[in-house]
Amino acid sequence: MSTTSPSNAQPSTTQPTGGDKASAKSKSDWLAPAILTARTITAAAECAPFPYIKGVSGTVVILLETVQKVKKNREDLKELCESTTEIVMILHDQILAHGNTAVKFKAMCEELESYLAAVVFAVQNLHNPSKGFRKRVKEFVGSSNITDEIAGHQKQIQGICFKLKLLAAVDTNSKVNEMHAIMTAPSFVVTPPSQSINNCPPPSRIFQGRQIILAKMHKFFTPNSGKQLIYVLHGLGGAGKTQIALKFIQESSAKFSDIFLLDASTLDTINTGLKNIAVSKCVGDSAEDTLTWLQSKHGDWLLFFDNADDPKINLNKFFPQCNHGNIIITSRNPGLRAYGTHSPVSDMEDKDAITLLLQSAAKEGSEENVQAAAVIVKVRDLRIIEQFLIIEQELFHLPLAIVQAGSFILQSEDIAGYLTLYQKNRARLLSEKAVQSHDHYAWTVYTTWQISFDRLSPLATTLLQLCSFLHYSGISEDMFSNASKYSFPVWLPAKEELQEPLQFLSSFLDPTGEWSSLRFSEVTNEIKSYSLITFDAATKMFSIHPLVHAWSRNTLVDEAASRLCISSLLGMSIAEIPDQDITLASLRLMPHLGALSPFDAGSGAGFGAAFLYIYLSVSKLQEAQDLIEQVFDKYNLIFGEQHPATLEIMQRLGHTYSCLGEYKKAKELEVTVLEKRSKLLGEDHLDTLRAREHLARTHSDLGDFENAKELQVTVLEKSIRLLGRDHPEALMSMGRLAWIHSKLGDFENAKELRVTVLEKRTALLGQDHPDTLTAMGNLARSHSELGDSEKAKELEVVVLEKRTKLLGEDHPDTLLAMGNLAITHSELGDLEKAKELEVVVLEKRIKLLGEHHPQTLMAMGNLASIHSKLGDFEKAKEFEVTVLEKRIKLLGEDHPDTLLAMGNLARTHSELGEFEKAKEVEVTVLEKRIKLLGEDHPATLLAMGNLARTHSKLRDFEKAKEVEVTVLEKRIKLLGEDHPQTLMAMRNLASTHSELGDFEKAKKLKVTGLKKWIALLGQDHPDTLIAMGDLATTHSKLGDFEKAKELEVAVLEKRTKLLGEDHPDTLLTMGNLATTHSELGDFEKAKELEVAVLEKRIKLLGEDHPQTLMAMGNLAITHSTLGDFEKAKELEVTVLEKRRQLWGDQHPDTVGAMQNLAIMHRVLDKLMEAEELEQLVKQIQMSL
Template sequence: MILHKQILAHANIAVKFKAMCEELESYLAAVILAVQNLHNPSQGFRKRVKEFVGSSNITDEIAGHQKQIQGICFKLKLLAAVDTNFKVNEMHAMMIAPSFVVTPPSQSINNCPPPSRIFQGRQTILAKMHKFFTPDSGKQLIYVLHGLGGAGKTQIALKFIRDSSANFSDIFLLDASTLDTINTGLKNIAVFKFVGDSAEDALIWLQSKHGDWLLFFDNADDPKINLNKFFPQCNHGNIIITSRNPGLRTYGDHSPVSDMEDKDAITLLLQSAAKESSEENQFLMVEQELFHLPLAIVQAGSFILQSEDIAGYLTLYQKNQARLLSEKAVQSHDLYAWTVYTTWQISFDRLSQLAATLLQLCSFLHYSGITEDMFSNASKYSFPVWLPAKEELQEPLQFLSHFLGPTGEWNSLRFSEVTNEIKSYSLITFDAATKMFSIHPLVHAWSRNTLVDEAASHLCISCLLGMSIAEIPDHDRTLASLRLMPHLGALSPFNAGRGAGFGAAFSYLYLSAGKFTEAQNLIEHTCEKYRLVFGEEHLATLEAMYRLGLTYSHLGEYKKAKELEVTVLEKRTKLLGEDHPGTSMAMGNLAATHSKLGDFAKAKELEVMVLEKRTKLLGQDHPDTLLAMGNVAVTHSELRDFDKAKELELTVLEKRTKLLGEGHPATLLAMGNLATTYFKLGDFEQAKQLEVTVLEKRTKLLGEGHPDTLLAMGNLARTHSELGDFEKAKELEVTVLDKRTKLLGEDHPDTLLVMGNLATTCFKRGDFEQAKQLDVTVLEKRRKVLGDHHPDTILAMRNLISTYRALDKLMEAAELEQLVRQIQMSLVTE
C-alpha cells in the first residue's frame, strides 16, 4: 500500500522507482528462500541449525545482505534528492522492521510478542508492576523479575507490556542472553529509528529522547554480564529485566517469580489440556506432582491433550519423569523454545565443576533445610575409632578440601562464592532468616539425572552427613535431629549408613528424634559388624554396644539395656580408666537404667559418682556436668527427697538458661523436671505454670508427635487432674495415649504410664468401670514388662485396689492387697 501510494504521488520518477522495487522484490525472494531452507522439514531441526551455524560462508552471506540493503537505501536517498517530498524514513522502516511489518510513525513501536494465550494468575506481581511504573516519575524506573527457568518470568513481562502498552512511547524487546544479542538488539533500535547503526547510537538516542520508552531485557541470565553498561544513562525511561540471577535485584524494584497458586495452576493445566473444570480433582493430583511450576504444567497439559488419559499420565510421570519433562509438544501457546529439563541444563552447563558437584550432592539430601554447617562440621571430623578412617573417606575429604584455608580451617567465604554461583541461576535459593538453602523439588530430582556415577555421589554425601553428625555435641543432638532427620530420610539411611560405615552416628540422631526402631535397626547391624571385625574388647565395639544399650533403654527394654551397659562400663573402666569421659558416660547411662528399673538407690550411687567426676574434670557449668546434676535431682525426687531435688533443679535450670537459652531442649528438660518436683510437693499451680511453658515450647520446637512433647502433655494432664479439671486432663491423656501407642507400642513403659494416669482421671470423674478396665491392662502389662517388684507395678496394684473398692469388689481388692504385702516384705528382706 505504501509503495502504491508513493508511485501515485511521484509519477515523474515512476520508472526509476519501478526498477528499484523489482530489485527489492528479488532480494526479498532470496531471503525468503533461505528462511524456507532453514525450516525444511526433511531434516531434523538440530541438523539444520548445525549446518547453518557451521557454514563457512555465513559471514559472506550476511555481508552480502547488508550490502544489498545499503544499496537500496542509497537509491532511495537519490530518489529523495530528486523529489524532496519523498518520505525516506517511512520506506526505511518498511524494509527493516521485524517480519517487514510497517508501524506508522505516529504509533509506538512494540516488537514484543503477545503473552501465552493461556496465561494465568500472577495478579499480585502484575499489580505491583502497574503500581511501580507510574508516568512522569522524574527518574528511570527498573523492575526485575527473577526466578527459576520455566517459572514464567517472560510471560509475566509480556502480559504487563500488552496490558500497559499505551503508557509507553516506544517498546523494545532485547534478547539479553549474551553480549552479542544485547548489542544486536540495540543496533536494531538505532537502525529502526534511523539514528545510526550501533548500540552506542541507540543509547544516545534513548538518553536524549525524553519519552516514556520501555526497554525489555529478556533472559538476562549470564551473571558475568554487567547489564548496567547497556542501560541508557538518564533520568527517564523504563526498563524491565527477566533473569534467573537474583543478583540483578540491585538495579531496582523486583519480584521473585516462583511457583503458581493452586487455583491458577489448575486452570493453566486444564486449559493446556483442553479439558473441562469437571475433571479438576484428577488434575489437582497431576498439578501437585509438578509442584506448581508453569512450564512443567504446560508440558503435562500438552501430553494429556494428546493421550486423553489424566490418570495414565500420573503413572507414566512417576516412572518416566525425566523423559516427560524433556520433551516439547509440537503445538504450543507461546514462543518459548525449551522444555523444563533443557532450560535447567543450559544453566547447569555454565556452572563451574565445584558448583555443579555441590548441587549434585545436595540432590540426595532433602530439597529444603540444607545448611552450610552440615559441610563445615564435616570438615572438623576427628576420625573417632568407631567410625570410618581417613583411608575410607578420600572422596568426601577431597570435596571438602576446596573449602578449607591454608591451615585446614573452614573457609566460609569460599563456600559462599560457590553457593552464590548456583544461586545466580536460581538453581538453589537461600533464606537469610533461617540460614538455609533449598532446591525446587523438580530441580532436585533433575540434578540427579546429571550424574555420571550416581552410586559414588550417594556414598560421598552419605559420608559427609555422617562426618557432620559425628561432630555434634551431645547437648545439641535434639536440635540437630530436627534439622537433619529429613536429610537422613532422603538418603535412605539404613542402607546409606551401612555402606558408608556411619550407622552408629546415624542411629544416635534417630534416638534424639524419638525414632527408636529405626535406630535399633542401624545400631544392631553396626554392633554385629564391629564384633566380627574388631572383637569384643575394641573401643569401636564398646561404643556400638553403648549406643545399643541406650537404644534398648529408649525402647523400654531395660533389662537388655542394663546387661549391655554393665559390660560396657566394666570394659571401658579397664581400657580407659575410671576418670575418662567415656567411662563416666557409660556410668551415667547405667544409672539411668537402674532408675527406670526402680532401683533408685543404686542409680543415686552411680549418679553422684558421675557428678563428682564431671565437676572435677569439666567444671560446674559444663553441659555434661549439668546433665549429671539433673539426673541426681530426678533420683532424689524419686526417693522422695523433694527439697534436695528442688534445690538442684533450680540450679540446673538457671545455669542452662544462661548457657543455652530459654528454648533449648536441655533447658526445657530441666524446667519439666522442676515442674514434676513441684507437683510431688503439692504445689500444683506452680507445676502447671511451668508445664504449660514446656509444652508450648516443645510443641513449637519438636512437633506434636515427639516423645518429649508427649511427656510434657502427659505431665500437664496429670496436673489438670489434681486441680480438678478432669475433662481437660482426660482430653490430653487420650491424645497422648493414642500417639504413644502408635509411636512406642502398647507395652512400652511410657505408654503404660499415661494409661495409668488416664485410669486415675476416670476414677476421679466417677467412671469406675472405665478406670478398672485401664487399671487391669496396666497391671498385666507392667508385671510382664517390669516385673512384680518394680515401683510402677506396685503403684498399678494400689490403683486397681482403690478401683475395686469403689466398685464394691472387696474380695478382689483384698486378694490384691495381700499380694502387695508379700512383695513389700520380700523387698525389705532383700
C-alpha cells in the same frame, strides 16, 4: 523464559541503496543462501525438537523454492509475488498480534502451505522445459530492467522472510552462528524492516494467579514519577517470570508510550535488540543510538530485559542513563535485586496451581469447576480433583512442570495413568515438550535448568549434585564445615576410604587448612546466581527446589560414588557435633538421613554408628535398631566378636534395645560386653567401667535398683581412683549414683551427692557452664523430693534465667528448665503459673521439634496433668488421647512411654466418672507390663495399684484389697518396708480397709505408715502430712473426733506455714477440720471454716472446679444442720447444675448431688421435686 519476538537477533548488515550496481549480483543470488538458511533452521528444529520453528522455516523453504523454480513469464512472476506477499504479510501480522500458537496463525500456515504446494505441483508438471530456462529466470530476476513493482514485492518478501528467520532463530542456539555466517556473507544482503519489531507477545492464554506480584508492579509503576523505575522478577527457570511480566504489560500497556522487548540472555542479543530499536525508530543503527534516544525521550517508555540470566553480564551499561523511563528485568540471578524493587517468583499457590493444571489439561472449563477445584484443594471430595491435587503436589507447584503435565493429560485423557507414568518416568516426561503449547516458551523443565547447570564451575556442579542426595531443604554450611574437622578413629572408616570426600572438602580450606566460609560462599553464590538453590538468611539454610533436586541427580555419571561421598561427609559431620547440641542437630539432620537411605550408603562407609545417635534422638527407634544391627553384623564379620570395635557396637546395640523398652535384651548384651572387656582390658580399664555403668542403667530400667546401686558404686570408686574425684566422668558417675539413691527413696544421700557434684562443677567449670546448670537442676529435684519445693523453685529459677541468657529462649535445655519450674509451681499449688509455663514449653517445642517429638509429647502430658489438677478433665483427656495416639505411632503399643500415656488417660477417665473405661485401659496396661517387664517391676506394681483404685471407685472393695495386698507384699520384698512406694501401697490398702468398714485395721496400717514417713522424711514433709491427715480421718471413722481434730489442727498449721493459706492441700485440710468440728457439734466453727474454703477455692480455682463444688456441697450440709434449709437448698441446686454441666447426669458426683438435693426437698416438704430426683437417680443407677 524465551520469546519469539523478532527483536532477539539481527545480522550485522549494510543496507543496500535502491539501484546501486554493486547490488545487482546480490539480487540474482539471494535465493540459494536464503533456502539453505531455512533448511538449516528446519533441520535444527527437527533435532531439538521445536515444532513451531520447523513449521515456519519449512514454509519459508517452500516459498523460496517456488519463487526459484517458477518457469513462466514476467506476469506470472508478478502474480506469484503479489499472492505470496499478501499471504506472508497476513501470516507475519498474526504472529505479532496473537503469538505463535494462535489458532489463526495455524490456519494461515495451512493456507500458505496449501497454496504453495499447488504452485509447486503446477510447476513440476510443466512439460519439457527448455534447458536454458533456469538461467533465463535467474537473469530475469537479477535484471536491472525489472519493474519497480516486482522489485517492491521482492523486497517485501525478503524483509518478511528475514523477520521469520529471526523468529525461528531465537531458540536454535546450536545453529544460530551457522545461520548468521550465511546471512552475513557478501552474497546475502537484505533490506531491514521499516517498523519496530520489538513488540511483546501476549501472556499465555491460561495464565493463572500471581496477583500479589502483579498488584505490587501496578503500584510501583506510576506515571511521571520523576525517576527511572526498575523492577526485577527473579527466580528458578520455569517459575513463570516472563509470563508475569507479559501479563503486567498486557494489563498496563496504556501507561507506556513505547514498549520494547529485549532478549537479555547474551551480550549479542541485547545489542541486536537495541540496534533494532534504533533502526525501527529511525534514530540510528547502533545500541548506543537507542540508549541516547531513550535518554532524550521523556515519555513513559518501557524497556523489558527478558532472561537476563548470565551473572557475568553487567546489565547496568544497557540502561538509559536518565531520570525517566521504566525497566522490567526477568532473571534467574537474584543478584539483580540490587537494581531496584523486586519480587521473587517461586511456586504457585495451591488454587492457582490446580486451576492451571485443569486448564492446561482442558479437563474443566467452566468458572464453577475452576472454583470447585480451588476449594477441593482442601476437602478433596472429587476423585478427578484428587488426582489433579496429587499431580500438582508431585510437580511442587512449578508452573512449567504443571503445564507440561496438563499437556500430556490432554493427549492421554488418563489422569491416574499420568501419575503412574510420572513416578516411573519423571526425567523423560519433564524433558519432553508437547507439540501444542499455550505460549512461546521453547524449553522444557529439564532443558531450562540444563542451560544454567552447564555454566557452573566444576566445584559448584559437584556441590549441587552431592546435595541432591540430601533433603531438598535445611542444607547448612556447618554440615560441611564440621566434616572438615573430622578426627579419624582407630577403627572404621579408614582414611583411605574417605579420599573422595576429603578431596571435595579440601576445595573449601584456606592455606592453613582451616575451613573458609568465604570460599564456600563464593561457590554457593555461583549456584544461587541461577536460582538453582536459595538461601534463607534467618535460618542460615539453603534449599533446592524439589524438581531441581531430583533433576540434578540425573546429571550424575556415577550415582553410587556420589551417594557414598555425601554419606561419608554427613557421617563425618555428625561425629563432630558436641553432645549438648545433638537434640537440635538431630532435628536438622534427620530429613537428610531419611533422604540418604544410610543402610545402603552410610553404613557401608563406616558411619552407621554415628547415624544411630540421630535416629535415637528423634525416636526413630525401629530405624535405629535396623541400622545398628546391620553395623554390628558388619563389625563382627570384619573384626570378630572379641575386638574392641565390635564390643563398642554391641554396647550401642544394647542401648538401642533399652530405648526400645527391651531391657532384658539390653541386659543380655551389656553383660556380654562387660565380661569380654573385663577379660580383654581388665577391670579398671575405662571402657570396662563404661560397660559396667551401662549395665547399671539397664538394671535401673528393670527396677533392680539394688543391683544398679552396687554396679554404680563400683564405677564411682574406680573412676575416682583412676581419674580423680574432680574428673568429669567421675562427677557424671556420682550424679548417676544420686539418681539411683533417689529411686531407692534415699533422698538424703541423693541430695548429698548432688550437692558435691554442683560444688565441684561450679569450682571447675564456673556457674554458667551447661554441666553446672544440669547439676543445679538435679539438686532442685532433690529438694522437691525432700518436700522443700520453695528451695527447688529458687534453684530452678536460676537455671532458667542462665539458660535463657546463654542458650536463648527456644533451646531444648532452656525449655527443659522451664518445664521443671512448671512442675515445681504445681507442687506449690500455683497451678495457673504452672499452666502458663507449660503452655509456653509446649508451643515452643511444637515449633522447634515438631508435634511428634518425645519432648513435645512429654510437655503435652505435663500440661494434661495440670489441667486435671485445675479440674478441666475434658481438656486433660484431649491432650492425653493425642499423646497416646502419637506414641503408639512413634514407639508402638508396647513401649514403656506408650503404656505410661495409657495409664494417665485411664486416670482421667476415672476423674470423669468413666470407671469402666478406666478399668479397661488399666487392665491392658497391667497385662502388657507383666509381659514386658515382669510382675515385680515398679511400673507393673504401679499399674496394679492404679487398677486397685479403680476397683474401689467401682465399689468392688474386695477386689481392690486383693490387688493392694499383692502390691504391698511385692514392694516390701523388692524395696523394703521403708521405701516411699511401699508406704504409699500401705496407705492405699489402709483406705480400702476403711471402705470395707475395718477401721481398726486401717488405723494400724496408717499409724505404722506415719511413723515410717516421719523417720524417713521428717514431720514436715508433704507425704508425712498426708499420712497424718489420713490417720485423722480414720480416727473420725472410729468416733475419736478429738484425736482427729488434734491431728488436723497440726496438719493445718504445718501446711499453712510451709505452703501458705491458699495452697490446695491447705484448703483440703481446712475442709477436713471443718467436718470434724461438725462431728463435734461445733457447727458455727465448721461453717466459718467452710465459708473460708469456698471463697478461696472460687478465687483460686473458679466456681466450676470440682473442689469448689465439693466445698459448696459441704457448706450446704452445714447450713442444713444449722436449720438454714433454704440456703442449703440454694447451694445444692447450684452444685447439681454445675456438675450436670461439667460431667452430665451419669457421673457419680452428679448423682450424689441429686441425692443431696432430693433430701433437701423432702426436708422442705417439696415431695414431688424430691420424688422426681429420686426416680432419676434410680434410673441412672439401673442403667449403670
